[in-house]
Amino acid sequence: MDTSFAQRRRRDLxxxxxxAVAAALVPLFVxxxxxxxxxxxxxxxxxxxxxxxxxxxxxxxxxxxxxxxxGLGAYTTALLFTKFGVLPWFGMFAGGVIxxxxxxxxxxxxxxxxxxxxxxxxxxxxxxxxxLFQNWDWAGAALGIDIPVRRDSWLYFQxxxxxxxxxxxxxxxxxxAWLVTWWLEDSKWGFWWRAVKDNPDAAESLGVVVFDSKMGxxxxxxxxxxxxxxxxxQFVSYIDPESVMGFQFSLLMALPAVLGGIGTxxxxxxxxxxxxxxxxxxxxxxxxxxxxxxxxxYGALIVAISLARPEGLIGLFSRGHPKEPAR
Amino acid sequence: MTAETIIQSLASGLLMGLLxxxxxxxxxxxxxxxxxxxxxxxxxxxxxxxxxxxxxxFFALDPLLAAPLVAAALFxxxxxxxxxxxxxxxxxxxNAGMVQIFSTFGLAIVMRGLxxxxxxxxxxxxxxxxxxxxxxxxxxxxxxxxQLAGAVVSIAAFAALYFFIHSTDFxxxxxxxxxxxxxxxxxxxxxxxxxxxxWGLGAxxxxxxxxxxxxxxxxxxxxxxxxALIAYVTVALGGFGSVFGAFAGGIIVGLVExxxxxxxPPSLKSVGIYAxxxxxxFIRPRxxxxxx
Numbered sequence: 197m198d199t200s201f202a203q204r205r206r207r208d209l210x211x212x213x214x215x216a217v218a219a220a221l222v223p224l225f226v227x228x229x230x231x232x233x234x235x236x237x238x239x240x241x242x243x244x245x246x247x248x249x250x251x252x253x254x255x256x257x258x259x260x261x262x263x264x265x266x267g268l269g270a271y272t273t274a275l276l277f278t279k280f281g282v283l284p285w286f287g288m289f290a291g292g293v294i295x296x297x298x299x300x301x302x303x304x305x306x307x308x309x310x311x312x313x314x315x316x317x318x319x320x321x322x323x324x325x326x327x328l329f330q331n332w333d334w335a336g337a338a339l340g341i342d343i344p345v346r347r348d349s350w351l352y353f354q355x356x357x358x359x360x361x362x363x364x365x366x367x368x369x370x371x372x373a374w375l376v377t378w379w380l381e382d383s384k385w386g387f388w389w390r391a392v393k394d395n396p397d398a399a400e401s402l403g404v405v406v407f408d409s410k411m412g413x414x415x416x417x418x419x420x421x422x423x424x425x426x427x428x429x430q431f432v433s434y435i436d437p438e439s440v441m442g443f444q445f446s447l448l449m450a451l452p453a454v455l456g457g458i459g460t461x462x463x464x465x466x467x468x469x470x471x472x473x474x475x476x477x478x479x480x481x482x483x484x485x486x487x488x489x490x491x492x493x494y495g496a497l498i499v500a501i502s503l504a505r506p507e508g509l510i511g512l513f514s515r516g517h518p519k520e521p522a523r
Numbered sequence: 524m525t526a527e528t529i530i531q532s533l534a535s536g537l538l539m540g541l542l543x544x545x546x547x548x549x550x551x552x553x554x555x556x557x558x559x560x561x562x563x564x565x566x567x568x569x570x571x572x573x574x575x576x577x578x579x580x581f582f583a584l585d586p587l588l589a590a591p592l593v594a595a596a597l598f599x600x601x602x603x604x605x606x607x608x609x610x611x612x613x614x615x616x617x618n619a620g621m622v623q624i625f626s627t628f629g630l631a632i633v634m635r636g637l638x639x640x641x642x643x644x645x646x647x648x649x650x651x652x653x654x655x656x657x658x659x660x661x662x663x664x665x666x667x668x669x670q671l672a673g674a675v676v677s678i679a680a681f682a683a684l685y686f687f688i689h690s691t692d693f694x695x696x697x698x699x700x701x702x703x704x705x706x707x708x709x710x711x712x713x714x715x716x717x718x719x720x721x722w723g724l725g726a727x728x729x730x731x732x733x734x735x736x737x738x739x740x741x742x743x744x745x746x747x748x749x750x751a752l753i754a755y756v757t758v759a760l761g762g763f764g765s766v767f768g769a770f771a772g773g774i775i776v777g778l779v780e781x782x783x784x785x786x787x788p789p790s791l792k793s794v795g796i797y798a799x800x801x802x803x804x805f806i807r808p809r810x811x812x813x814x815x
Binding site for chain 1: 625810
């Protein structure tokens with residue numbers, strides 16, 4: 197049993213390494229900027245969904261307010277750079293730390309809530325932050341922040357001529373998020389989180405420190421999400437409250453994990469690889485300007501997958517091993 | 524700020540609050556019945572508003588007369604949503620909670636897309652209805668007539684709902700099914716039928732609210748989203764599953780929103796609602812009137 201578990205983990209690591217190498221080679225063959233853009237977004241959402249999955253999937257605390265941490269990451273980087281000239285790399289780290297601290301500060305009262313009361317609290321907190329940012333003049337209010345272009349370099353993490361550096365950074369981010377999940381899955385925390393998710397009362401009685409393990413999951417999840425937000429700010433070089441802290445981001449982060457397989461290592465990756473290209477392509481080919489066809493396809497897909505494959509698309513791969521839980 | 528302005532905004536807040544209660548009633552009813560949060564609730568409101576708008580535009584039917592028709596149409600729609608989507612979502616063996624959230628949410632996105640496709644994203648409004656734009660003055664306090672009508676409809680609907688749940692066979696079946704869906708099957712009540720009727724009734728209530736809303740609010744594909752969050756907060760504030768908690772929750776939300784608008788810039792008026800929600804659930808994690 198133990199060996200098969202260890203084997204499976206080693207197998208996961210090898211598959212992930214192969215996928216990462218294969219993904220890194222793709223730009224050698226795909227020169228189309230539009231496709232490269234979709235690949236960057238796919239990797240970014242894989243990373244974001246992986247981060248969301250730590251708190252909501254593994255630990256079972258369903259958050260529909262992760263746009264808050266995404267937005268905080270984006271805003272911290274952009275504000276530090278435009279107001280104080282701090283390099284985006286420090287901004288990225290600062291955004292991550294601030295988000296993790298805020299996640300714990302909010303978790304302190306919120307983790308007493310259960311079920312829908314918790315979900316609604318996460319939505320309400322993110323919406324409050326959105327409204328505050330929309331009215332915060334120093335931070336650009338509803339107009340947002342234009343990140344000035346200095347020059348194309350890794351120092352400023354700005355690239356106007358080529359999307360490739362963003363692609364490699366997003367790939368690295370997705371790999372880091374995957375590796376963190378992979379490592380945590382087999383750690384004390386991973387086991388605690390699953391226990392908290394399955395039955396918090398039983399977990400508590402068996403000596404799992406339920407509250408601390410939720411706080412840990414929230415901090416890791418918020419840190420990684422904020423790094424994703426920092427990256428996004430650099431990638432699009434213009435941010436406003438609605439575009440980085442809006443409710444739709446909270447959903448977009450959750451969807452790949454939910455559709456791929458919530459609380460699983462591969463679910464977010466699989467979900468992002470299927471969902472993001474599909475939405476981008478429907479948007480550009482049949483979407484047209486605001487006709488809503490892309491929404492219809494997208495929504496129908498969500499309904500169909502969640503009804504037909506409640507365990508996520510990952511369930512398609514674990515059919516042959518009924519005893520092995522889907523991961 | 525004079526005493527008059529304060530009374531004036533609290534009075535409008537109260538009227539709006541009663542309407543919020545009516546919007547939220549269906550959500551609370553459905554949750555109480557089967558522990559499912561309908562994330563397409565705002566879109567139910569949206570189609571009710573469109574139905575009212577088109578009845579007015581094509582048949583010159585006043586929203587007040589259209590309201591019963593819209594409610595009936597929404598009843599059928601709600602029952603169909605249960606039978607075609609939710610029935611399968613609650614059967615899911617894995618991730619039941621997630622499946623419910625995302626299947627109804629996917630439905631919301633589809634409905635929004637369909638509204639954009641067929642009705643375009645344009646803002647529409649009903650002009651020259653019987654009540655639209657009128658106000659009456661009661662001892663110096665001006666009250667908008669459409670909102671006043673909404674408040675009356677809301678109180679009447681809650682009274683009817685109370686009678687319905689406590690004094691009719693179907694109401695008792697509803698209560699029994701929410702207590703123990705397994706046991707009612709043993710006495711010959713078809714669980715699916717009760718759930719479908721519950722969804723129909725919940726949708727009919729939001730249909731009624733939508734018909735009134737269409738008198739004084741713009742109709743557009745995303746209109747539901749603006750009210751859905753308020754409806755969730757209203758229901759959660761009252762305590763999930765408590766229909767009359769939604770009534771109280773609505774009044775609180777309306778009054779808090781109006782008071783916040785007195786103190787903070789109007790664009791921040793929702794902050795007060797959110798703050799009160801958080802305050803209430805931090806003190807009482809199951810809302811004001813929620814039981815286990």
